[in-house]
Structures are given as C-alpha cells and as structure tokens.
Amino acid sequence: MIEDRRRPSRLSGFRVCLIGGAFFASLLAVLQPITRYEDCPNYGGNGNASAFANPAWDFYLTLLLFGWVVLVVLEQTLSVTRRGRGGADVALRAAAAIALSTVASCGLFVNVAVLCH
Known part of the structure; x- marks a missing residue:
C-alpha cells in the first residue's frame, strides 16, 4: 500500500516569524513613530520622551516584541513543525x-523605542 504523505511545507517553522514580522511592519505603519532624532519632543534638551504619540506604546512594543520571540520559540517545539524532516534540517530552521x-x-x-530617550 502506498502512503499518500503530504510534502512538508517550505515555510514550516517560519510561519510565526513571518506573520509577526508583517504584524510589526503594519503596526509601525499605523502608529507612525518618530524616526529621526531631530523630530523628538525633547530635541536639544534633557529628559525622556517617547517616539510615539502615546508614551504607553514604549512598554506595549517591548511586551509585544518579547511575546513574538516567545511564540517563535514555541513554534519550533511543536511536533507539527518537525514532521517529516531530518534532525539537521529542523535544527537549522x-x-x-x-x-x-x-x-x-x-x-x-x-531603533524606535530608545530613539528619544
């Protein structure tokens, strides 16, 4: 009997990484942070300022970025990610x-959260 196995996806192990990258690109496009040091509210002075209109996004961005890395690590531990692949290929991916x-x-x-600090 011939087994009808699906070929493993080329994106296996990179889904969360790519989706998260697209999410952060769109998030930064929507939030429109300051990207030049000269545009900071505290330019030429002392103190801390935020690159975002709402300073709470400094914390939220840090939290979301940390969560993204954790989700990528979790994806790598799933058995679905490793299905049908050799050991070296899985480790490299x-x-x-x-x-x-x-x-x-x-x-x-x-580049974004520390720009105006």
Whole structure:
C-alpha cells in the first residue's frame, strides 16, 4: 500500500516569524513613530520622551516584541513543525527563525523605542 504523505511545507517553522514580522511592519505603519532624532519632543534638551504619540506604546512594543520571540520559540517545539524532516534540517530552521526574530525585535526596539530617550 502506498502512503499518500503530504510534502512538508517550505515555510514550516517560519510561519510565526513571518506573520509577526508583517504584524510589526503594519503596526509601525499605523502608529507612525518618530524616526529621526531631530523630530523628538525633547530635541536639544534633557529628559525622556517617547517616539510615539502615546508614551504607553514604549512598554506595549517591548511586551509585544518579547511575546513574538516567545511564540517563535514555541513554534519550533511543536511536533507539527518537525514532521517529516531530518534532525539537521529542523535544527537549522529553528535556529534561523529564532535568530531572525530576535535580531529583528532587538533592532526594532533599539531603533524606535530608545530613539528619544
């Protein structure tokens, strides 16, 4: 009897990473944070200011970015992600997805949330 196995998806292990990246790109497009140091409300002075119109987004963005990395790590531990793949391929995809989401979240945090501080 021939088993009718579906071929594993090429995006297996990268779904949460890609969806999260699209989510953060659209979120930043909607929130329109300050992207230049000269546009900060405290430019030329002392103190902390936010790159967002609502300063609470500094905290929310940090929390969402941390949650995104946690979800990417959780996706890598699911058996559905590893189905039908060899050990080295799974480890390489997991390392790439975790590294990509971590670097992207740290880059977003440094560039946006810390700009006016």
